Amino acid sequence: MNLIPLFIAIPLGVAFILALLGKLKEVVSDLLAALSTLSLAILSFVLIGQLKTHGIFVYIVGKWTPPWGINLVLDGLSLLMLIIINTVAFLVIIYSVSYMKKFTAKSRYYALFILMLAGMNGVVLTGDFFNLFVFSEIAAISSYALVAFGVEAEELEASFKYMVMGSIASILILFSVGLLYGLTGSLNMADVGRMIQGKRNVLLSFSMTLFLAGFGLKAAVIPFHAWLPDAHPSAPAPISAMLSGVLIKALGVYALMRIFFNVFGMGLQLYWTFMILGCVSMIGGGLLALRQEDLKRLLAYSSISQIGYIILGLGCGNYWGIMGALFHLLNHASFKSLLFLNSGAVEYSTGTRKLEKMGGLSKVMPVTGATSTIASLSISGIPPFNGFWSKLFIIIGLIQAGHFVLAVITILASVLTLAYYLRMQRYAFFGKLREGLEKIKEAPSLMSFSVIVLAIICLGVGILFYPVMKIVLEPAVGVLQEGIRYSSLVLGG
């Protein structure tokens, strides 16, 4: 039985049903959302075994063979993304059951959330440029609505800003898809890749530039980052976790990887572009995070910085660089969503996000305090947590490629990360308990459940990094290293 279409069909169907359930009891929509995301998460793990025997799955929609029809492609890279997206989505849904109680219209929230999930799964699975655009729009439009979900002044402002930038990005992407169609007469990624192999002309470079700008905007790499520090903190905490942990990777980084590595084929100039963009966002995001007073804003800037690491690792182009980048992508999804969920728990209990108004929260909120410490240590790259390994691999990749200066900069940026996370920990969780905060309680158990699972993932992936590397990451690295051979794998021949 072919499982691939289910990743798009289940969430689309569930989102539709949830939207209709508006008037019914909340428990029904809680259960439905949790069960559907749980089943998707389990399905994505089931596919690991299946993919091992097959190598690559191509699902042809409606019996039209690829160059004309639509196809869904599942390879190592897509599978890695599917696992990340669906696991984080399930944990975030569990968390939202308690957290979203203060908002009205919870079933609408679930409907939008799961629609966003459908869009992301679609982006990751599709093998077709136009569907990439359509699915990324589905995910993006529901995320605009989710950022504005609280309809307070700040949320609306952030959402409008996000929406303007996001729409420009989508228009650039559509323009570029049109250009490629004009040049090759095909929309299938594999087919386009085969036709433009070895060709270089002005229009092709123009379309690459448009893709870089469009997906760069969605990934919030630094010259295009302005929307992220507003949009991510303003959204409700589970949505921030989803946006920062998963959405910018699925829509931005994944699409960049797929298009530049597998369709256009990387060249020396592109490697340098990736490395420079990555380096600038890594340092810039880190420096900007250092002076933030708002807890969630600090985390948002840190996301920009960590995306920088991923792009920089991709720019190395060798095995260890790409391995480090993909590993960091997986790790960032785990610890950044954990941190955002914890910031939500802090906001839920204390009612503030300002760092100066917190202090000593570890004493009254032991679970939140402990898990944030784990996440902060992971993200700063302290062994044996998972962040250490991915940063180490990126640095090994840079040294192998002969970029010693960049390797030193990466180490310095890692120290910078440690600096702002220590600052956050010191203000919020360590030290003496601030007056007036004695009465607050730990977050509800469902919220604690999600953060504990994420913390276990952080620690577990760090200790068992070798099997994770071999089982999940190596096929994904293989896909990127094969480069433009992708087209012959998909089309067969």
Add this chain to the structure above:
Amino acid sequence: MIFFLCFVIFLIGLYCVIVKKNILKIVIGIAIMEYAVNLFLILLGYRWEGVPAIVTETVTQAKFVDPLPQALVLTAIVISVATLALMVSLCIRIHQRYKTFDITKIRRLKG
């Protein structure tokens, strides 16, 4: 030439988004950009003196226009309608909260 004009429309839209202060005008700018891209897609499939791509008994060897971009544009229009509707509704909500459409006065987020 005509593609160049299409690009000019696109740039007019971009100018509108970047320069204008009124949020409704920004929304209009985005709409103009979307129309420019849709026009571009339609023009890609256009053939001089072409006929609709429907094969019948009488029309078999004719020069067909490319039907695929038309299908794409339909989809793109539907998506842009969704975006526009959400944007305009956001503008209404923003006006309720801030009592203004001026983007320079809607600035509570900074840092």
